[in-house]
Amino acid sequence: xxxxxxxxxxxxxxxxxxxxxxxxxxxxxxxxxxxxxxxxxxxxxxxxxxxxxxxxxxxxxxxxxxxxxxxxxxxxxxxxxxxxxxxxxxxxxxxxxxxxxxxxxxxxxxxxxxxxxxxxxxxxxxxxxxxxxxxxxxxxxxxxxxxxxxxxxxxxxxxxxxxxxxxxxxxxxxxxxxxxxxxxxxxxxxxxxxxxxxxxxxxxxxxxxxxxxxxxxxxxxxxxxxxxxxxxxxxxxxxxxxxxxxxxxxxxxxxxxxxxxxxxxxxxxxxxxxxxxxxxxxxxxxxxxxxxxxxxxxxxxxxxxxxxxxxxxxxxxxxxxxxxxxxxxxxxxxxxxxxxxxxxx
Numbered sequence: 247x248x249x250x251x252x253x254x255x256x257x258x259x260x261x262x263x264x265x266x267x268x269x270x271x272x273x274x275x276x277x278x279x280x281x282x283x284x285x286x287x288x289x290x291x292x293x294x295x296x297x298x299x300x301x302x303x304x305x306x307x308x309x310x311x312x313x314x315x316x317x318x319x320x321x322x323x324x325x326x327x328x329x330x331x332x333x334x335x336x337x338x339x340x341x342x343x344x345x346x347x348x349x350x351x352x353x354x355x356x357x358x359x360x361x362x363x364x365x366x367x368x369x370x371x372x373x374x375x376x377x378x379x380x381x382x383x384x385x386x387x388x389x390x391x392x393x394x395x396x397x398x399x400x401x402x403x404x405x406x407x408x409x410x411x412x413x414x415x416x417x418x419x420x421x422x423x424x425x426x427x428x429x430x431x432x433x434x435x436x437x438x439x440x441x442x443x444x445x446x447x448x449x450x451x452x453x454x455x456x457x458x459x460x461x462x463x464x465x466x467x468x469x470x471x472x473x474x475x476x477x478x479x480x481x482x483x484x485x486x487x488x489x490x491x492x493x494x495x496x497x498x499x500x501x502x503x504x505x506x507x508x509x510x511x512x513x514x515x516x517x518x519x520x521x522x523x524x525x526x527x528x529x530x531x532x533x534x535x536x537x538x539x540x541x542x543x544x545x546x547x548x549x550x551x552x553x554x555x556x557x558x559x560x561x562x563x564x565x566x567x568x569x570x571x572x573x574x575x576x577x578x579x580x581x582x583x584x585x586x587x588x589x590x591x
Contacts, residue, residue, distance in 0.1 A: 272581070423459075
């Protein structure tokens with residue numbers, strides 16, 4: 247009997263705590279298996295919202311997707327996760343990455359890979375109930391142990407676009423999130439090779455790590471509106487990936503990069519400013535290189551194509567439909583996602 251695919255959802259918490267709780271319940275009702283709350287500097291706190299989401303749900307896994315290793319000491323991460331595991335009845339997970347949006351905090355990350363490695367290692371050990379001595383380069387612990395270590399293991403994920411960090415996921419993580427957004431057979435093979443290199447370092451098989459592609463998902467009965475809602479996402483990742491992204495005429499690529507420089511705000515925040523030129527330069531075909539967007543039937547077809555690349559599931563960064571608020575836009579995407587997941591199972 248074939249196993250049903252696993253689906254994660256991530257919401258960016260640009261709304262009230264009560265609305266986050268409502269969206270968490272809606273994600274569970276839609277059929278998602280795990281729910282991640284984004285960790286964004288100066289936005290509502292991810293761990294507090296995760297605990298609230300756990301109280302508003304019964305089945306769905308709850309965690310960060312993803313948090314950074316700088317703004318919290320690993321002992322603080324571990325204590326928060328132990329609490330979440332207890333509150334949720336064993337549904338906690340945690341996602342770690344190099345972090346984003348930290349410029350306003352004056353945080354420099356020259357030793358980012360070392361810091362991430364040492365954070366993940368020490369969080370894992372603390373969650374296992376160990377008393378930890380760790381004289382690391384960026385993390386130090388002296389005979390540290392959680393007062394209430396969780397009885398059930400907490401899975402840890404690492405999300406990335408980087409070869410070194412993907413290798414680290416292969417070495418240490420339970421879950422690896424492929425962060426490129428541009429998912430094609432060549433990129434998938436590259437990421438799997440990086441992961442296998444890391445797995446070999448720790449002497450385990452690559453298939454010991456659950457590998458999920460990260461996709462941006464925006465669902466609406468209004469196809470054109472869904473496409474417009476993710477054009478800024480597409481421009482962001484097109485410029486970020488450069489030659490590793492889809493082939494685009496050089497003049498058009500330069501024009502998109504120039505327009506993106508005029509944009510303001512986070513690409514996932516409905517309060518952002520998207521220059522009109524950017525919306526004209528990104529058509530539906532290019533938008534769908536980086537996002538699953540459209541009607542429920544169209545999104546199901548796109549996700550099926552991604553699953554056919556050999557994945558056992560998909561991690562969906564939910565994009566809000568351009569409505570009056572982020573809550574309203576995410577509510578629309580989640581409502582449509584229920585039909586998407588039903589079609590895929």
